[in-house]
Amino acid sequence: MPNRPFARSAGRAVAGVLLPLLEQGSALPGTLATRVYRAIRAAILDGTLREGERLPSTRTLAADLAVSRSTAEAAYAQLEDEGYVRRGVGSGSYVGSAPVARTGDGSAARLPPPSAPSPRFSERGRAVALAGACIDARAIRAFSAGMPALDAFPAQTWQRLLARQARRDPASWMMYSDPQGLPSLREAIAQYLALSRGVHCDASQVIVLGSSQQALGLIAMMMLDAGDPVWLEEPGYRGAQTAFAAAGATLVPVPVDADGFCVEQGLRLAPQAKLAYVTPSHQYPLGMTLSLARRLQLLAWARDNGAWIVEDDYDSEFHYDSRPVSAIQGLDRQQRVLYVGTFSKVLYPGLRLAYLVVPKPMVAAFVTARTQVDGHAPALMQAALADFMQDGHFMAHVRRMRELYRARRDILMEELQRHLGDRLLPQASQGGMQAACLLADQRTADTRIADEAAAAGIDLPPLSRLYLGAKQRNGFVMGFSALAPSDIRAGARSLARLWQRSTR
Known part of the structure; x- marks a missing residue:
């Protein structure tokens, strides 16, 4: 050996x-x-x-x-x-390769077999385990969802900024850092959100975190008690479902239609809900935009019921066929919105930086809670990102990716129509990094096709797994942003061949 x-x-x-x-x-x-x-x-x-x-x-x-x-x-x-x-x-x-040990009288000496105690988790621990894991793709292949185009990231510029910050004062990034985030980065984030998303905040309201999932976990920790009803989009983001279920909340799936989250349905199902989680700019996974009337209705509900709105603006930078819609937070005059954003989708997942914007009276409590979770985000990465944003590289990168992703989305739509037009029905989406596609034959289980595709090296995240209720639709959430045109075309051809074999 x-x-x-x-x-x-x-x-x-x-x-x-x-x-x-x-x-x-x-x-x-x-x-x-x-x-x-x-x-x-x-x-x-x-x-x-x-x-x-x-x-x-x-x-x-x-x-x-x-x-x-x-x-x-x-x-x-x-x-x-x-x-x-x-x-x-x-x-x-x-x-070496040990022989069986012998005791003094020559008999074999055996150690007792290893054993582990039966786990006795707390009620919260059991809820966390039952909520399930949030596992992201670790490789780029057709059609992994939510992955940015890593080959188009300005790596040399980023490396230069990292090196510049590393040379300045090593002690500043080797020590513990501000749990709320570096002031320079919080200032850059607040300015970006005001100019690009219509968010009303200043740097004192921004908390820099490791991921949007951590933001959801903090919100669940601070705002929910066991049994509190929570409105969730149906279908919706799995990470939000797990975060609020782990807190012991009662999950209330609220359907979406062409105008987004159906507030009226939520009022019928659970009018006294404590919190609503929405992805208004680009609903995940179906892609529609929440209408202005629904946004105002949601804000009125939160105001009248002392409830909270969690606005997850996860990929709002990427809009293609229409003007971007400003954030709900910018319409909020009662401070009922907690705004979540991430750099994992815009830059690269390994960066592990996201942010949470909360009303000013809540900042101190949230920062205290953050110190009990992981303390702070890496200071060197924060400093480099602050320079990246302040020097104009961030917005330039967003503009380039917007055009790149638009072209890749169009290629995906063309290839699906060419090879699978009678089987998959893409849902209208004006932006984002993935497209939801419904199975034309809803009697076909999307999970079965997804398993067959996985064996062939193709990722097809099933749409049905994003539903909480019994009424589900079968389809897939197909990513395109990380794929070169040749990979999109090859993936569509491979999927068509697999489909033909499986339906013979």
Whole structure:
């Protein structure tokens, strides 16, 4: 078996494994060398130290265990004699393939099998586990949804800004940072939102976070008690469903139509809801825009009922066929809107930066809650992003991506019509990074086709999984923004061939 690379910390790592075993055997008879030998042997037998793993030198082991070098040498020598350790002059000591250990009377010595306690999670812990995971795509392939065009990101400009910030004052990004976010980045975000989205806020209301999912988790933590009714779009974003379900809220799916979220339906289903989650600029996943009349109706409901609106503006930068619509937050005069945005869709997912805009009276409490979750976002990334925005690179990138994504969306629509026009019905969408497509034959299960496509290397996120209620529609949420035109065309052809095989 090939030897694993030897890390400089191997001595301390092995010492950390052996210390509890040494302490447990302190009451047993035998010399200190015997106890070190027994500890190493036990770690090998239970698999903690694996075959082929390099062990520290006797000098290092002696120093880390606070024993003499002769003690460490004696322990290694006995282990080598019994086949637990292989040693070579100049090459070091390695874990061997251990034989069955024998006791003094010759009988086999077996360690008890490892066991784990049955988990007894809290009520909140059980709710979190049952809510399900939010797992994003980790590779770009047809037709992964929500992935930006990484090949079009201005990486050299970004690297230059990172290097510039790293040189300025290393202590400023190596230390703990402001839990609310760097003031320079919060100022840049507030200015961008005012100019591009019509959001009324200043830097004091912006909280920089690691993701929009973290923002939803904080909102659930701070604004909901167990059992509180929450309006959710039907179909809707899975991450919002899991965040509010994990808080113990009662999820109330409210249907959407051509004008977006049906407020009247919400009033009939749960008029006393505590919170409404909406994606008004570009409904996820169907793509319609919430009408002005519905926006005003939603604000009136929140005002009259002391309720809250969570506005998730996740990809509002990308509008293609009409003028952008300003945010609900900009219409709010009663401070009932909590506004969520992210840079993962606009720039790149690994950046892990998002933001939450809250009314001024709520800022201190939200920042305190944030300190209990993860403390702060990486200061170096925040500083580089502040420069990226203040120097004009951010808006230039958004404009380029808007045109690029428009072209890729059009190619997807053409290819779907050419190869699958009798099977898939794309829903009208004026923007975004993915398109919802309904199955022409609603008797066909989208999950079955998605599984077959996954086996062929094609991502087809099923639309039916985004519904909470029993009444579901079958289809797919097909991403296009990260795919080159050739990949879109090849993906559509592959999907058509797969479909033909599966329906023979």
